[in-house]
Amino acid sequence: MVDDIPGLRHILKTNKVIAVVGLSGEWFRPSYFAAKYMIERGYTVIPVNPRYDSILGRESYKSLRDVPAKVDIVDCFRKTEEIMPIAEDAIAIGAKVLWQQLGVTNAEAARRAEAAGLEAVMDRCVKIEHGRLFGGLNWCGVNTRVISARRPQWLPY
Numbered sequence: 001m002v003d004d005i006p007g008l009r010h011i012l013k014t015n016k017v018i019a020v021v022g023l024s025g026e027w028f029r030p031s032y033f034a035a036k037y038m039i040e041r042g043y044t045v046i047p048v049n050p051r052y053d054s055i056l057g058r059e060s061y062k063s064l065r066d067v068p069a070k071v072d073i074v075d076c077f078r079k080t081e082e083i084m085p086i087a088e089d090a091i092a093i094g095a096k097v098l099w100q101q102l103g104v105t106n107a108e109a110a111r112r113a114e115a116a117g118l119e120a121v122m123d124r125c126v127k128i129e130h131g132r133l134f135g136g137l138n139w140c141g142v143n144t145r146v147i148s149a150r151r152p153q154w155l156p157y
Helices: 005-014 030-040 080-093 107-115 126-134
Strands: 017-021 044-048 073-076 097-100 119-121
Touching: 005 119, 005 126, 017 030, 030 044, 030 126, 073 080, 080 097, 080 107, 097 107, 107 119
Parallel strands: 017 044, 017 073, 073 097, 097 119
Antiparallel strands: none
């Protein structure tokens, strides 16, 4: 399992097509925010969610096996217990990475993916790791160059 900075950096630097399984069409959901961030960083994001026809202006597919394009990273925004079938689909379509989002830790699915030649990441967010490793944290207001716990006086309370 990939859990180190060089490994994560290599995955995000060399894999540019991400199928996001469970991508929500609701703008306030974490999956939507993460996908939008990755699109704005030059990645190709493919939504996989049977509830939507399109998300973020891209056609949404009912399953990974329906995606006609080559997929590098399968990014899983699903419950831990729902990951094994997604891992099997990722293997079947020839993906390179099975990425389980924050809070998602199906170790058996990760082992199966690795046995089939995929890299596996668990309990990490693609957006957070990209921002941390490639300098995008300021996009969400983290790197504001202000080191203070006090609110600026010009902001209303």
